[in-house]
Amino acid sequence: MEEDMKFNTKTIHGGQQHDPAYGAVMTPIYQTSTYAQSIPGKHKGYEYSRTHNPTRNALENAFASLENGKYGLAFGSGLAAIDAVMKLLKPGDEVISSNDLYGGTYRLFTKIFEDFGIKFRFVGLNESSNVERFVTEKTKLIWVETPTNPMMNIIDIKAIAEVTKKHNILLAVDNTFATPYLQRPLDLGADIVMHSATKYMGGHSDVVMGALIVKDETLAKQLYFIQNASGAICGPQDSFLVLRGIKTLHVRMQRHCENGEAIARYLRNHPKVDKVYWPGFEDHPNHHIAKAQMDGYGGMISFSTKEDSLQGAVNVVQKLKIFTLAESLGGVESLAGHPASMTHASIPKEEREKTGIKDSLIRLSVGIEDINDLIIDLEQALS
């Protein structure tokens, strides 16, 4: 039954059952840390909420369903989810990572896990053929973000998965920007899908959360062990909010895509705009891959102004009225960010600039407001 459901039905019903206690249609918030036992060790499936919680479990099942996985795991943040993946590794292991990725992920890799003896190679993966020459006997994981944050590069998941399968390496994909509405990495051969559920999955900018989804039982057991042993779980209230957010993921994403496209095209024709980065443009270097592996192009856009300076970008973002200048993305409201000083400030300037993150770059998370209002707002800010 579940396997036959279309995506738009899965967002509402995938992995869900009515609450066994009273038949509540929406899974209640089980705000409890512990559960009664009738005799030592005899309980109703739940012992302690770090290990399991019914509200979190309902959400984890929804994550698994949407990504066509078998096992979902929810964490206290996206970075806590990435941290759990890294704990699969041992000192001496090597990771190949796309070089254009969220600044916090880069910071976690280089400032925390390098100190534990894990070696990272940051590689441009726009050409998937690039990856194999960096594989050594010690490579255990390839980490990919696509579309990348903030340059909107597209990486060919299927082509990278062929390399990881050949060399018996794990492939993890950060699917935060695309969401399973647009891209399902497990179907393309990835082993682990990761989300900052803070973003589109939650969708309302009111929760910080992370998710992992896998198909393989052994891998799932290792990750559940780490989730419980390290304890970076999310609480029942936040689980409820994200579960509720997911129920409208498909309708929100449809509008994010429509508004995103209209704004990308508007910016491209604007005399004060230099470059617009959006994978839906036919001349985007990897548009053909985006077209093949995604069902749409999403609501994330980056652009640079012709006044190629920090001040040029600051002038624009400060004038915006409906777009809020803020960190984060993926909520119903439109946000604007300045990657060099905000989301990617933790990456050294020389490294940032190598991947194109100039001081004049602005990133937009296009929300689901009326498109005319959004364009009027950009028009007055750019004028």
Ligand SMILES: Cc1ncc(COP(=O)(O)O)c(C=O)c1O
């Ligand atoms: C692509 C991507 N991955 C991971 C993260 C980290 O997630 P969180 O902020 O939920 O820890 C972010 C946060 O902005 C992100 O944009």
